[in-house]
Structure formats: C-alpha cells, structure tokens
Amino acid sequence: MSTYIAPIRDMQFILNEVAGLEEVCALPGNEECSVELVESILEEAAKFATGVLDPINRAGDSTGSVCKDGVVTTAPGFKEAYKLFVETGWNSMPFSPEFGGQGMPAVVSMAVNEMWKSANMAFGLCPMLTGGAIEAIAHHASDELKQKYLHKMVEGTWSGTMNLTEPSAGSDLAAICTKAKAVGDGSYLVSGTKIFITWGENDCAENIIHLVLARLPDAPPGLKGISLFIVPKFLVNDDGSLGARNDLICASIEHKMGIHGSPTAVMSFGENAGAIGYLVGDENKGIGYMFTMMNHARVNVGLEGVGIAERSYQHALWYARERVQGAPIGDKSGIKKPILHHPDVRRMLMDMKSRTEAMRTLAYYAAANIDRAHAGDAAAQARVDLLTPVVKGWSTEQGVELTSTGVQVFGGVGFIEETGACQYYRDSRITTIYEGTTGIQANDLIGRKLAREKVPGAAMKTLIAEMTADAESFAGNAQLAGIAVNLKNGINSLSTAAEWLLANYDSKPQAAAAGSVPFLKLTGIVVGGWLMAKSAAIAVKHIAAGTTDDFYTAKLATATYFAAHQLPFAAAYSAEITGGSESVFALPENLF
C-alpha cells in the first residue's frame, strides 16, 4: 500500500508564488500569520495526516460507521483520531480568536484541509460541517447564542451539522416542511424528519449542534418562509455544562457507495414533546443564512475533489513504479519494466498530476481571494462569487474522472477492493452531488454569477480581460509560447460561450440551462489553464535564473501538458454550448 505524503512543495509554491500568501498575511487581522509559520504548520499538519488519518482510512471504508438504537459507533480508530485532532488544535485553525480560534487565513486552511481530505475524506467531513455551522452562527446568531455554542464548536469538542434535506426537499429547498413553533420563552419546538445529515450522529463529539431549517406556523410559502434553528443534541445549561438529552434521534444511517467512515444520518426531531431549538437571526431568513454555510461548504467540497484526486494519484504512482509488465513499446532492449514506462500509463499519471495541480491552484487562488474579500476588497469578492461554483463543480467532476483513472492505472487489480484504488473512486462519487449537484452549481454560475449579475457578465469579463493580458505577455517567451497559444484559444472559446449565454439567457432559458454544465467545465479548464500558465511563467523565471530546484522543471512540464491536453477541450465545450443546447430537447418526452 502507498502512504499519503502531503505535496508540501506544490502547496508552498502555490501559496507563496501564485496565491500571494505574504500579501494575505499583511492584511489586517492576519498579523499572526507569516510565510515561515505556514511552513511549520504545513509540516506538522502533514505529520498528522500521514500518521493519524491515513492509517485509519481503510477501516473507515471496510468497517464504516454502525448505528444501533439511535447510537452511532464510528469506524475503528476514528474516535481516538478525533480526540487527538481536537487536542492538537487543528479544528480551531480558521476561526476567530474571540471564540478560541487561531485566526489563520482561509488560504492556509485550504492547504491544511486538503491534507485531511486526501488522507481521510470521510473523517474530514466532520470538521468541515462543524466549520460551516460555526460560520452560520458567527455571522447570524445573537451574541448570547454565539457565546453559548461557539467556544466548544471551535475547539471541536462539539461538532456541528447542517440539516436541510428532507425526503421531498432535496435540491428544492422551498419544499421543506419541518415545523417549528414558538414556546413563549424565546425557544421553539422543532419537529420533522431530515435526511442525509453528514455526521448527524457520532461518538466522537460530546455534543452535536444541529442547524435545522424549518417553517414557523404563519410563515409564507416557499423559500421566504424558512427559518434557521440551533437544535443541540444535549441541551446546554447556562454555565455551559450539558443538560438533558433533546428530543431528537438518529433513526438510521445510510448504506452508501463511499465515505463509509462518515455516518450519514436520518434525523428525527420531536417524536415526543418536540425538540427544543433556538432561532438564528430573524424569522423566515433561514435560507440566506444557510447560504453562509453553503458557500463555505461548496469551496470545501471542491477541495475534496483536489484531495481525493491527489491521494488516488499517489496510490497509482506507487503501483506504477512497482508493477513490472512487458517491455515498453519502442524499447529495443526487450527488458520488462515498471508500467510507469508504458506510454499510456505515463499519460494517465501526467493527466492526474497536472489536472490535480490545476485544481489545487484554483482552490488556493479562490481562498486567497476570500481573505482579500474579508479585508474589504470588492473585486476579490466578485472573483470569489464567480469562482465558487467552478471550484465546487469543476474540481469534483474532475475528482471523479481522475480517481477513475487511478483505478485504471492498476488494471485488473484496481477493480479488486484489496488494492484500495476503488475506495478513492467510490469516495469521490458523492462530491459532485452533495452541497448542490454539478447542475445546481452550473445553474448558479450562468445565472446569479453571469446573466443575472447587477451588470450582467461583469465579473466574467473582468476575469477574461485579466487572463487575456497574461496570455499576451506569455506569448513572447519561447518556453511559454505554446502554452500561450492554447490559452488564448481557450479564452476566446470561453468568451464566445459567455456572450452566447448572456444573449440567450432570457430568451431561451432552457437552452441556456442545458449548456450550463459544459460552461462550468469550460470555465474550469480555462481558469485552471490560466493559473497553470502563470505557474509556468514563474517556473521559467526561476529556471532562467539558474535554479537547481527541479520542482520548477516539473511545474513547467505539468503546465505544458495541461495546455496541450486540457485547454483544447475549451473549443469543444464552447461549440456544445452555442450549437448543441437546443438538441437536448430535440427528442420529445414520449420517445425516451
């Protein structure tokens, strides 16, 4: 078996040389952070990922979590690992020092969280959901609720969940029918059933703070009648100690295709007297508040695509170096060699490596913009808004493709569970679905982020202008000229498709929507290609200055590969959007 080794060199390169970590550290509120500190943080987090989380990942898959009579027992080793995770303070990294957090910038968390996701995606979901719940409470709840819940949640002693989905309310949250009614003392009684609740019940955290979307009796119908409630598993006394068990129970956990280590609960609220809940913010504004969580979670699920692809790549690379089969084509010696030397295996590994690097660069780049936006940079906020669905949708779609390639590298034994290649593929499969499917992300991208922007298309046009200027500046360098040509073509394809969508979004909404996923992928490839080209330009500078660090040689090679093998797809997606959308509806329903 392979062991997960955090790709610290690539992480540092992206943080320091592409995402602008030093500049992020200089922003107000980030004084504690420095490039040197982040170096130490990455080193120590890598030890934790390799030493604690990676070794229990298989048990998480093969044994998984078990639910009996409402009690969930997590997979062997998970409880101990979680305890250590809390004790070492990793849970608190990104949060405000006001509640005991370490206040590290988002871009630093991005790199560290990638390690958790690579080493053990199922485990990483627990702190991810807690993080989302913390964000929602910190932004929208009263000071009293913040003081009562956030300290323990930031510490990780208590975990958090998001309870949106119901049996008849999946992507359509307007259909939510969980009820809440005021008791009169400021609290509420919540009743209803929620499904697909990640880490909804577990034996790792001392208390579980559920954030639940529900309707008040006189609430208007639809999305504008949904409120957000804190519903704790154990009620919390005024002194912060745990009180009575609340009226909520885990009815069962799901049998899933992957992430078996993460208990996915069916939660039943208020089967008896009613589950006591506390209103977050104002009545009927729950959906907006929940989006604070969702945006946090969407970037983080995109990062799961990066993490799982990286892990699958490392596993495939390990096997490709070990497995000897036949003499490579064109090798006159006739000596059998490791499959790494066979051209198609080589192509698969290059594909995995270069596309994972592009995804990583995009995710960190987006996170650095989150930090800039926090400091009041409006342009950065516009960039984050535009790229959030791309990070989520594109990176997870690629994660599925690349982990599938990871199985392919193994050949026949890849299909056998013992080799461990399948787990990454199965684990990755959920990422394009939860926190909004790829279709939902694409819808967000062409709608709110493009055609229905205040100035329609403004954020995309600003990005295109910036990318175009870069492409032109790269064209003059012999080592970058090839990349620049494909990048320029890719940008033109993106521009054409964006213009088409802007022109047709209102008049042919169905045709535009049918082209939305291709547009999301097109955006991902071009922006990823742009960031890889920027990385190549940095590498070329180091090489010209006589660096002995072969990392830069490798970066130039993976960027060149990406430009040659991925950017050409941009034209195909563009053609699909502008010329193929209507054919989606060419077949009448009765002919299916």
Place this chain on the structure above:
Amino acid sequence: MKILVPVKRVVDYNVKVRVKADGSGIDLANVKMSMNPFDEIAIEEAVRLKEAGIATEVIAVSCGVTACQETLRTAMAIGADRGILVETDVELQPLAVAKLLQALCAKEQPQLVICGKQAIDDDANQTGQMLAALQNWPQATFASKVLIANGKASVTREIDGGLETLEISLPAVVSTDLRLNEPRYATLPNIMKAKKKPLDTVKPADLGVDVTPRLTTLKVSEPPKRSAGIKVADVAELVNKLKNEAKVI
C-alpha cells in the same frame, strides 16, 4: 534542572536517498529534510520531564546550516523552551559536534543532556559518548526508560541479552532508543508559540571550537543490488550452501 537536547537536521526518513554521480556523498539538493527521529524522542523525553516538574527548562541545540532553524522550531513546537543554533556551513563530524556541545554545557550548565543514540543519515552513534568523555560525565546509552530522582538517573537500556538498568549521577548524558517514548503531534497553538520563542545563533568560533573535519570521505556507493533467491531442498543443502557458497558459517 536544565536539560540540553541536541537535534540534527537530516534527510527525511521517507526519502529514498540517492548517491551523487561522482560518489562524493548523498545528493541533498532539494531533498526534504526533517528532525532526526531519535532526537525527536529526546525532545519528547525532556519535555515530559519538564511537564512532570522535574526539569525547569529544555534547551534545543542544532549545529549546522541556517536551515537548522526549522529543526529548532519543530523542537520548540513540541515543547522546548528555547533554541540555540550553532551556525556553520562546514561539514560537521561527531567530534566537532561533541566539542560544540561541550562549550554550550559550560555556558548553560545543564544537569542532563538527552540526545538521540544516532542520526539516521550517517548512523555514527558517537556524539553522545564523545560528549560524556569530554565532560567527564557518566553516560547511559540506548535508553528505553529514564527515571530521575535524588540527583541520579535510573536508565533502562536495551542490550542484546535483554534489558539492563544503570544508575548514574547527574550531570550526565543519556542517549535515546526507539522505544523510550512516542513523540507527540505538535499542537497548533504550540506551533504558533514556537515562532515567538527565543532562538540564539552563535558561530563555532564564538564558542572557541575548531570544527575542521578530521575524517575524509573516500567514496560513497549504493549497496550492491540484491540477487535473486533460491529454494533449497532441505536443511543439509542450506547448511552446505551457507558454509561453502556464502561462507558465513
């Protein structure tokens, strides 16, 4: 009681090392470096002694290039109170390091030096012993258990025949074996605090030590590739082959 812990920056244990093409040494260019694992055990032991109220201060020392600062920060993230870097670009051999530590012992007056039994790069296993000799202190090497009481250290050592327990008077040098303890994972708050802990830099000349190498490396080569094994029919054939072909018995 002060404890001094020398920590060495070495090639990370996960790295497959490569011999330089000219056979002059190991290729260290752009290779991941980490703290010598035995030294990590030494730091952990010292920090545990401090947490138990036995030690008052833990001082980590690293001798070598500027980047050894990172190794010292790692030691301080585990819990060392401060760090001293003896900075030099000269290749340091065990005797030179022992002399540098001797000079620091004179300055810092520790009651105990806990060092790794050897470094995983050169596996010399000499520095601790040399330091004890230079200081004329007792030494207990390959410790798997250390108890400190009444100015003495009771040290259990792993030896070929089993375990041996020595009692030595302080000040003394103890070198750690693998099973002494399991180093902790540094906590995030401690990683952050480590950046603010004092780190002094001195040069060998400041300590009055000549670190000029006294040994010359003639050649570094990879171990011979293992040849394919064979099956033997019975014990007699095995003994015969060990005697006459391998000539090991």
